[in-house]
Amino acid sequence: MTNVMIVEDQSMPRQLFELLVKSSGRYELLFSIENAAMAEVYCMKHPVDLILMDVCTALGESGLEAAEKIKKEYPAIKIIIVTSMPECSYINRARAAGVESFWYKEFSEETILEVMDRTMAGESVYPDSAPALSLGEASSRDLTDRELEVLRELTSGDTDEVISQRMHLSVWTVRKYIKSMLDKTGFDSRTKLAVVARETGLVIRDY
Amino acid sequence: MQWLILVLYMLLVYSQFYYIIEVMAYMRRWKRALAVLPAMIPACVLLVRLMYFLWNTDKTGNVFFATGFANELPLWSIFLIAALCGGWTIFLAFLEKRCRSSTVTRESIKESADDLPTGLCFSTENGAPLLYNRIMYDLCCELSVGEGHNVLAFWESLPHGAAKDPPDRTADYPEVRTSDGRIWTFARNDITVDHLPVIQLTAVDTTDLNALTEKLKNENRALASLNERLSRHAHSIDELTRREELLAAKMRIHDDMGRALLATRYYLSQETPGDCGEIVSMWKHNIAILRREASASPSAGAFKQLTDAAEAVGVAIVLSGTLPESDQRAMRLVLLSAKECLTNAVRHAGASKLFIDAETRLGRVIVSFSNDGTPPAMEIVEGGGLSSLRRRVEDAGGSMETVSLPQFRLKIDIPTERGDGND
Numbered sequence: 001m002t003n004v005m006i007v008e009d010q011s012m013p014r015q016l017f018e019l020l021v022k023s024s025g026r027y028e029l030l031f032s033i034e035n036a037a038m039a040e041v042y043c044m045k046h047p048v049d050l051i052l053m054d055v056c057t058a059l060g061e062s063g064l065e066a067a068e069k070i071k072k073e074y075p076a077i078k079i080i081i082v083t084s085m086p087e088c089s090y091i092n093r094a095r096a097a098g099v100e101s102f103w104y105k106e107f108s109e110e111t112i113l114e115v116m117d118r119t120m121a122g123e124s125v126y127p128d129s130a131p132a133l134s135l136g137e138a139s140s141r142d143l144t145d146r147e148l149e150v151l152r153e154l155t156s157g158d159t160d161e162v163i164s165q166r167m168h169l170s171v172w173t174v175r176k177y178i179k180s181m182l183d184k185t186g187f188d189s190r191t192k193l194a195v196v197a198r199e200t201g202l203v204i205r206d207y
Numbered sequence: 208m209q210w211l212i213l214v215l216y217m218l219l220v221y222s223q224f225y226y227i228i229e230v231m232a233y234m235r236r237w238k239r240a241l242a243v244l245p246a247m248i249p250a251c252v253l254l255v256r257l258m259y260f261l262w263n264t265d266k267t268g269n270v271f272f273a274t275g276f277a278n279e280l281p282l283w284s285i286f287l288i289a290a291l292c293g294g295w296t297i298f299l300a301f302l303e304k305r306c307r308s309s310t311v312t313r314e315s316i317k318e319s320a321d322d323l324p325t326g327l328c329f330s331t332e333n334g335a336p337l338l339y340n341r342i343m344y345d346l347c348c349e350l351s352v353g354e355g356h357n358v359l360a361f362w363e364s365l366p367h368g369a370a371k372d373p374p375d376r377t378a379d380y381p382e383v384r385t386s387d388g389r390i391w392t393f394a395r396n397d398i399t400v401d402h403l404p405v406i407q408l409t410a411v412d413t414t415d416l417n418a419l420t421e422k423l424k425n426e427n428r429a430l431a432s433l434n435e436r437l438s439r440h441a442h443s444i445d446e447l448t449r450r451e452e453l454l455a456a457k458m459r460i461h462d463d464m465g466r467a468l469l470a471t472r473y474y475l476s477q478e479t480p481g482d483c484g485e486i487v488s489m490w491k492h493n494i495a496i497l498r499r500e501a502s503a504s505p506s507a508g509a510f511k512q513l514t515d516a517a518e519a520v521g522v523a524i525v526l527s528g529t530l531p532e533s534d535q536r537a538m539r540l541v542l543l544s545a546k547e548c549l550t551n552a553v554r555h556a557g558a559s560k561l562f563i564d565a566e567t568r569l570g571r572v573i574v575s576f577s578n579d580g581t582p583p584a585m586e587i588v589e590g591g592g593l594s595s596l597r598r599r600v601e602d603a604g605g606s607m608e609t610v611s612l613p614q615f616r617l618k619i620d621i622p623t624e625r626g627d628g629n630d
Contacts, residue, residue: 010449012456019495031519035509037546038516044553045520056445059509059539084452106455155441157434191433198441201448205441 002049002120006032007039007066008082009058013105017052017082017112024113034058036066043074050120052112053099055083055090055207062207064090068097078119082112087204088130088140088148101125133200136185136193140202143181150177152203154194326391326410334359337405346410349385358408362395382413389414464493509538513545517561520553522578528565530574534624537572540600541565544607544619547592548576556580556615567623571605575618587611 004027008014014032021027027050031042036057042048051070053063067079081094084105094102101119103112104127115125133140143151153163160178164171178190187193197203317338320327326343330336334357339347347356351364365381382392389412396407467489474486509532514524524545531537545563552558558580565574587609589597600607605621 010453010456012453015496016456016459019492023492033512033515035512035542037543038512041516041546041549041553042519044550056449058512059535059542061539084455085448105452155437157436157438157441159430159434191437194437195440198444201444204445206445 001028003028003030003047005030005048005051007036007057008054009034020113035061036063037061039066040070043070048077051079052082053079055085060206064093067099071098080115080119085201085204086131086133087201091130107131133202136187138184142184147177147181150174151197152205155198155203156205328358328408330358330406332404343410358406362408365393390417460496467493509542513542517549523560525560526563530565531567531572531623536624537621540603540621541574543596547596548617552578552580570623571620572623573620577614577616582614583611
C-alpha cells in the first residue's frame with residue numbers, strides 16, 4: 001500500500017480526494033491537512049510515500065514552496081501538485097522544485113488516480129503547457145515570459161517604481177513591457193489588463 | 208535783418224547747450240569730455256556774441272555790432288565750428304553705439320537683468336544690495352515689511368511672509384503667493400566674486416508648475432486608490448476561484464447522483480433484473496460523499512492546524528496568552544515560526560513540549576517559542592529555515608530574535624493588521 005497525504009484547504013475537494021484514495025484499494029490515506037506549511041512536520045515521523053499538494057492552501061501558504069522544502073529534506077517522497085489555477089508559472093516552478101507530477105483539477109484529461117499510479121510507477125506526468133487563456137484580443141501564449149512576470153507584479157497594485165525595484169529593472173523597461181502588453185491585448189488601461197489577468201488566474205502573485 | 212540774426216544766435220546757443228546736456232547724459236567717462244569740450248568752444252563764442260549783440264543795442268533800437276574778440280570772428284566760421292562739433296559728436300555717438308553692442312558694462316548688465324523673466328538680486332554678505340533686477344525689486348517692494356531693502360532680512364522674512372495657502376514651503380525654497388495670484392519660488396545661493404562673499408537671490412514664477420504639481424498629486428491620489436482597489440480585488444479573486452472549484456465539485460456529485468438514479472431506474476424497469484452490485488456501489492459512493500458533506504466541519508483554524516501537526520510528531524503545544532487568530536497575516540507568521548520551532552525541537556532537541564508565550568499590545572504581537580528538549584551544544588547559526596523566517600518577519604515590518612543558550616528561544620515581534628494600538 002502507498003501512504004498518501006492530502007494537502008487541500010477546501011473541504012469538498014479534500015473529501016473527494018479522500019474518498020478516491022480510500023476506495024482505490026491500493027492507496028492508504030495517512031493524513032489529510034489544510035496547510036501546506038505543516039506538511040513538512042508530518043513527513044518527519046511518518047512514512048509518507050505520496051503527497052497530493054494543492055498550490056493555494058490555508059492561511060495563504062504556498063504548496064509549491066512547501067513541496068520544494070519537502071523534496072530537499074525527503075527526496076524519496078513523491079509529490080503531485082494539484083491545482084485549479086491556470087497560472088502559467090506553476091508548471092515551471094514545480095519542475096524546478098523537483099516535483100514528480102502536475103495535475104490540473106479542471107483541465108487535465110487523465111483522472112487523478114491514473115496520475116497517481118503513473119507517478120508511483122516512476123513516471124513524471126506533466127501537462128504540455130498551462131491552459132491558454134484569452135486576454136483581450138490576445139492569447140496568454142502571445143505574451144513573453146518577461147511580460148508575464150511584469151504582469152504578475154502589476155496585479156499587486158504597486159507603482160512602476162516599486163515594481164521596477166522588486167524586479168531589478170529600470171522604470172522605463174517596466175513601462176515598455178506594460179505598453180507592449182497593452183498593444184497586444186488591446187486594453188486601454190493597465191488596470192483593465194491587470195484585473196483581467198488576475199480574474200482569469202493567468203498570473204497569481206501570492207503563492 | 209538784425210532781429211533775424213538775433214533769433215539765429217539764440218537758436219544756435221540753445222542747440223549747443225542742449226547738445227551738451229544730451230552728451231553729458233549719453234556719453235560715458237572720457238568720451239563725455241571728448242564730446243563736451245569741443246562743443247563748449249562754439250557755444251561760448253556764440254554766447255559772448257549774443258551778449259555783445261544784446262548789450263550794444265542802443266536806446267533808439269538801432270542794432271550794431273560791438274567790437275571784441277568774439278566779433279572779430281566771421282559769422283561763417285562760427286557756423287563751421289558748430290558743424291564740426293556736430294560731426295564730431297555724431298562720430299562719438301557711433302563709437303558709443305558700437306561699444307555698447309560689444310562690451311559688457313554695468314548698464315548692459317542691469318538692462319539684461321531687467322529683461323530676465325525671473326527675479327534676481329545680489330548683495331553683500333550683510334545684505335546690502337549690489338544689484339536688483341526689475342522683478343526682484345517689485346517683489347521686494349510688495350513683500351518687504353519695513354522700509355529699505357536689506358536682502359538678508361528680506362530672505363529671512365520669506366518663510367513668515369505672505370505665505371502660499373496651504374503653506375507647504377520649505378526653508379530652502381520658500382514659495383510665496385503675491386497679490387496678483389502668482390506663486391514665486393525663492394532660492395538663495397552664496398557665491399564668491401573676486402574673493403568676496405556675495406548672496407545671490409533668485410525668484411522663479413512657479414505658478415504653472417505649481418498648478419501642474421497639484422494636478423499630478425490629485426492624479427497620484429486617484430491612482431493610489433485604484434491600485435488599492437486592484438490589490439483588494441486580487442484577494443477577492445482567490446475566494447471566487449475557490450467557490451468556483453467548490454461549485455465544480457458539487458456539479459460532479461450532482462452528475463454522479465443523476466447517473467445512479469438513471470441506472471437504478473433502468474435496473475428496476477427490467478423484467479428480469481440482473482446483478483445490482485455496480486448500482487449499489489454507486490449509491491454507496493454517493494451516500495458517503497453526501498454524509499461527509501453533511502458533517503463537514505469548517506476550517507480547523509490556524510491553532511488547530513498547529514496542534515494537529517505537533518500531535519502527529521508527539522509534541523504537545525503549551526500556549527500561554529492569546530494568539531491573533533482574527534489577523535490572518537500575523538497568524539500566518541506565528542504559525543510559520545511555530546512550525547520552524549517545532550521541526551527544530553523534534554529534529555535537534557528531541558522535545559515533547561513546545562511552549563508558546565503570546566502577547567498583543569500597542570498594535571503589535573510578541574510571541575516567544577521555547578521547548579523542553581535538550582539545549583543546543585553551541586550557539587545556533589541561522590540556516591535556511593530560520594533565515595527565511597527572519598526575512599518574512601522583517602518584510603512584514605517585524606523583528607526576530609533568537610537565543611541559543613542556555614535554552615533555545617525564538618521571539619518575533621510583528622505589527623497587527625490594523626496596527627491601531629487599540630488591541
